Amino acid sequence: GQNIDQPTEMTATEGAIVQINCTYQTSGFNGLFWYQQHAGEAPTFLSYNVLDGLEEKGRFSSFLSRSKGYSYLLLKELQMKDSASYLCAVRGRGVTGGGNKLTFGTGTQLKVEL
């Protein structure tokens, strides 16, 4: 099975940097995803890591350490619109055809304040 842990809530100030951590234990690993979800909306894809290291995409970066079962999402130059839930999801090995099963954490609710 798979178990994913991330903090429930975080608060940060507009313009600042925030790091959202995610730890996981899995019986198989085939990539880690971060999604952003605004209240009442669908999750939107932010980043994907399958190898160790840092992936940078504009204001968002994601880091993965497979040996430690650890990832983080880094958000820079925070804006009010970044207030949302951030979901860490691990893809397990298995079925063919792509789009393998994702196991999600409960999400970290980020609140950006002035």
Place this chain on the structure above:
Amino acid sequence: DAGVTQSPTHLIKTRGQQVTLRCSPISGHKSVSWYQQVLGQGPQFIFQYYEKEERGRGNFPDRFSARQFPNYSSELNVNALLLGDSALYLCASSFPGQGATTQYFGPGTRLLVL
């Protein structure tokens, strides 16, 4: 290009009834997955379909079933509805073969069971 579409957007049912939810994937995507998201939790995997065949099933009772059509659209059926089935039902599509096989989510169907 149109994203993943789902219908209906909202639905109210009573206990014991049956419901059918529909999903159309992004054009060119052949894999569809269904997730259930209860308020305050991350999405939970229900099914994955690829090329009209079930490729994965989550820990849900047999009251939940799904199918995929030749045009890659999909339906999720839930029989004998329970109050606990109230949730946001998300459909995600992906294009097998791409390195990331990222899943892209539709807006969801919000189901309320009374």
